[in-house]
Amino acid sequence: MKTRAYQLCAVLAVAIMVFVLLRFGFSLGTLLLALLLAACPWGVIWLSYRLARQAESEIDAAIATKKPKEQNSEPGNGV
Template identity: 50%
Template sequence: MKQLAYGMCAVIAVAVAIGMFYFYGFSLLTLVLALVLFSCPVVVWMTLRLAKRSEEEIASGMRKGHERRNT
Protein backbone atom coordinates (compact mmCIF):
# COMPACT_ATOMS: atom_id res chain seq x y z
CA MET A 1 0.00 0.00 0.00
CA LYS A 2 2.86 2.35 0.80
CA GLN A 3 4.43 1.81 -2.61
CA LEU A 4 1.18 2.76 -4.31
CA ALA A 5 0.98 5.96 -2.26
CA TYR A 6 4.59 6.83 -3.07
CA GLY A 7 3.98 6.18 -6.75
CA MET A 8 0.89 8.37 -6.75
CA CYS A 9 2.85 11.14 -5.02
CA ALA A 10 5.49 10.94 -7.74
CA VAL A 11 2.88 11.04 -10.51
CA ILE A 12 1.18 14.06 -8.94
CA ALA A 13 4.53 15.86 -8.57
CA VAL A 14 5.33 15.33 -12.25
CA ALA A 15 1.83 16.44 -13.29
CA VAL A 16 2.11 19.62 -11.23
CA ALA A 17 5.54 20.38 -12.70
CA ILE A 18 4.26 19.93 -16.26
CA GLY A 19 1.12 21.96 -15.51
CA MET A 20 3.26 24.73 -14.07
CA PHE A 21 5.12 25.07 -17.37
CA TYR A 22 1.84 24.97 -19.28
CA PHE A 23 0.11 27.69 -17.25
CA TYR A 24 3.01 29.96 -16.28
CA GLY A 25 5.47 29.41 -19.12
CA PHE A 26 9.22 29.07 -18.83
CA SER A 27 11.02 31.28 -16.36
CA LEU A 28 13.81 30.79 -13.87
CA LEU A 29 11.38 30.31 -10.97
CA THR A 30 9.23 27.72 -12.78
CA LEU A 31 12.39 25.90 -13.86
CA VAL A 32 13.68 25.71 -10.27
CA LEU A 33 10.30 24.57 -8.93
CA ALA A 34 9.98 21.99 -11.69
CA LEU A 35 13.42 20.59 -10.90
CA VAL A 36 12.44 20.24 -7.26
CA LEU A 37 9.21 18.49 -8.21
CA PHE A 38 10.91 16.23 -10.76
CA SER A 39 13.48 15.17 -8.15
CA CYS A 40 10.68 13.79 -5.94
CA PRO A 41 10.07 10.64 -8.06
CA VAL A 42 13.81 9.98 -8.25
CA VAL A 43 14.20 10.26 -4.49
CA VAL A 44 11.18 8.01 -3.92
CA TRP A 45 12.52 5.40 -6.34
CA MET A 46 15.98 5.40 -4.73
CA THR A 47 14.53 5.20 -1.22
CA LEU A 48 12.30 2.24 -2.09
CA ARG A 49 15.17 0.45 -3.83
CA LEU A 50 17.48 0.89 -0.83
CA ALA A 51 14.75 -0.17 1.59
CA LYS A 52 14.12 -3.38 -0.37
CA ARG A 53 17.83 -4.16 -0.48
CA SER A 54 18.16 -3.57 3.26
CA GLU A 55 15.20 -5.83 4.02
CA GLU A 56 16.67 -8.57 1.83
CA GLU A 57 20.07 -8.29 3.55
CA ILE A 58 18.45 -8.45 7.00
CA ALA A 59 16.38 -11.49 6.01
CA SER A 60 19.46 -13.18 4.57
CA GLY A 61 21.43 -12.51 7.73
CA MET A 62 18.63 -13.88 9.88
CA ARG A 63 18.43 -17.07 7.78
CA LYS A 64 22.18 -17.59 8.03
CA GLY A 65 22.05 -17.04 11.79
CA HIS A 66 19.29 -19.60 12.20
CA GLU A 67 21.16 -22.09 10.02
CA ARG A 68 24.32 -21.72 12.11
CA ARG A 69 22.44 -22.27 15.37
CA ASN A 70 20.64 -25.34 14.05
CA THR A 71 23.75 -27.11 12.80
Protein backbone atom coordinates in the same frame (compact mmCIF):
# COMPACT_ATOMS: atom_id res chain seq x y z
CA MET B 1 -0.90 -0.03 -0.19
CA LYS B 2 2.31 1.93 0.33
CA THR B 3 3.49 1.19 -3.20
CA ARG B 4 0.34 2.72 -4.64
CA ALA B 5 0.79 5.78 -2.46
CA TYR B 6 4.37 6.19 -3.71
CA GLN B 7 3.25 5.83 -7.31
CA LEU B 8 0.41 8.30 -6.82
CA CYS B 9 2.79 10.79 -5.23
CA ALA B 10 5.20 10.48 -8.15
CA VAL B 11 2.44 10.90 -10.74
CA LEU B 12 1.04 13.90 -8.87
CA ALA B 13 4.47 15.57 -8.68
CA VAL B 14 5.03 15.11 -12.42
CA ALA B 15 1.52 16.40 -13.21
CA ILE B 16 2.08 19.52 -11.09
CA MET B 17 5.48 20.00 -12.74
CA VAL B 18 3.94 19.91 -16.22
CA PHE B 19 1.06 22.18 -15.15
CA VAL B 20 3.43 24.78 -13.68
CA LEU B 21 5.55 24.82 -16.82
CA LEU B 22 2.55 25.10 -19.13
CA ARG B 23 0.64 27.62 -17.01
CA PHE B 24 3.44 30.01 -16.05
CA GLY B 25 5.85 29.48 -18.95
CA PHE B 26 9.55 28.88 -18.88
CA SER B 27 11.42 31.11 -16.47
CA LEU B 28 14.17 30.48 -13.96
CA GLY B 29 11.71 30.18 -11.08
CA THR B 30 9.38 27.78 -12.83
CA LEU B 31 12.26 25.67 -14.10
CA LEU B 32 13.69 25.41 -10.57
CA LEU B 33 10.28 24.45 -9.21
CA ALA B 34 9.85 21.89 -11.99
CA LEU B 35 13.26 20.38 -11.24
CA LEU B 36 12.40 20.18 -7.55
CA LEU B 37 9.12 18.45 -8.35
CA ALA B 38 10.89 16.09 -10.77
CA ALA B 39 13.43 15.19 -8.07
CA CYS B 40 10.73 14.04 -5.64
CA PRO B 41 9.71 10.89 -7.55
CA TRP B 42 13.35 9.95 -8.10
CA GLY B 43 14.01 10.39 -4.39
CA VAL B 44 11.07 8.17 -3.52
CA ILE B 45 12.23 5.51 -5.97
CA TRP B 46 15.78 5.62 -4.60
CA LEU B 47 14.60 5.48 -0.99
CA SER B 48 12.26 2.55 -1.69
CA TYR B 49 15.02 0.64 -3.48
CA ARG B 50 17.52 1.29 -0.66
CA LEU B 51 15.06 0.18 2.04
CA ALA B 52 14.17 -2.96 0.07
CA ARG B 53 17.85 -3.88 -0.27
CA GLN B 54 18.43 -3.23 3.44
CA ALA B 55 15.49 -5.42 4.43
CA GLU B 56 16.68 -8.16 2.10
CA SER B 57 20.18 -8.11 3.59
CA GLU B 58 18.75 -8.20 7.13
CA ILE B 59 16.65 -11.24 6.22
CA ASP B 60 19.68 -12.96 4.69
CA ALA B 61 21.73 -12.22 7.82
CA ALA B 62 19.00 -13.59 10.08
CA ILE B 63 18.77 -16.77 8.02
CA ALA B 64 22.55 -17.17 8.02
CA THR B 65 22.71 -16.91 11.83
CA LYS B 66 19.86 -19.39 12.25
CA LYS B 67 21.28 -22.10 9.94
CA PRO B 68 24.40 -22.92 12.01
CA LYS B 69 22.27 -23.21 15.16
CA GLU B 70 19.97 -25.72 13.46
CA GLN B 71 22.88 -27.74 12.10
CA ASN B 72 24.63 -27.93 15.49
CA SER B 73 21.54 -29.02 17.41
CA GLU B 74 21.07 -32.74 17.88
CA PRO B 75 17.74 -34.32 17.08
CA GLY B 76 15.63 -34.82 20.21
CA ASN B 77 14.06 -38.05 21.33
CA GLY B 78 10.70 -38.49 19.66
CA VAL B 79 7.74 -39.33 21.86
